[in-house]
Amino acid sequence: MRILVVEDDYSIRETLAMVLESFQYQADLVESGEQVLEYLAHTWPDVMLLDLTLPGMTGEEVYQNILNRFGRVPSTVVFSAAQEGASRASHMPGAWFLGKPYTLDQLQEVIAQAGHPRQGAA
Numbered sequence: 001m002r003i004l005v006v007e008d009d010y011s012i013r014e015t016l017a018m019v020l021e022s023f024q025y026q027a028d029l030v031e032s033g034e035q036v037l038e039y040l041a042h043t044w045p046d047v048m049l050l051d052l053t054l055p056g057m058t059g060e061e062v063y064q065n066i067l068n069r070f071g072r073v074p075s076t077v078v079f080s081a082a083q084e085g086a087s088r089a090s091h092m093p094g095a096w097f098l099g100k101p102y103t104l105d106q107l108q109e110v111i112a113q114a115g116h117p118r119q120g121a122a
Helices: 010-022 033-040 059-070 085-089 104-114
Strands: 002-006 026-030 047-051 075-080 096-099
Touching: 002 010, 002 033, 010 026, 010 104, 026 033, 033 059, 047 059, 047 104, 059 075, 059 085, 075 085, 075 104, 085 096, 096 104
Parallel strands: 002 026, 002 047, 047 075, 075 096
Antiparallel strands: none
């Protein structure tokens, strides 16, 4: 399974890549909304892990820009340490939410769910 990690914090992004690869996933890493749009123009992941707090564009704006440009959004897991993260993620149709900090089991479980999208998800 190909997973796009959208995270501006270098250490979190690199750690997630190592963890995902240990789970036998292919991890592709970007750090900004602009990079997400460039990436999606040529590659479509099975799952996108999307941080809400990014430079230049919020996670919500990234999600909406993807939908506007491509007419669909990859199966998305929103992750955030922000207290209002779950509420913010609820405005992204079909997205799952994973609050920071999370366990590796929680990460693997939500990726498994997101990798088998619900019918009618965006």
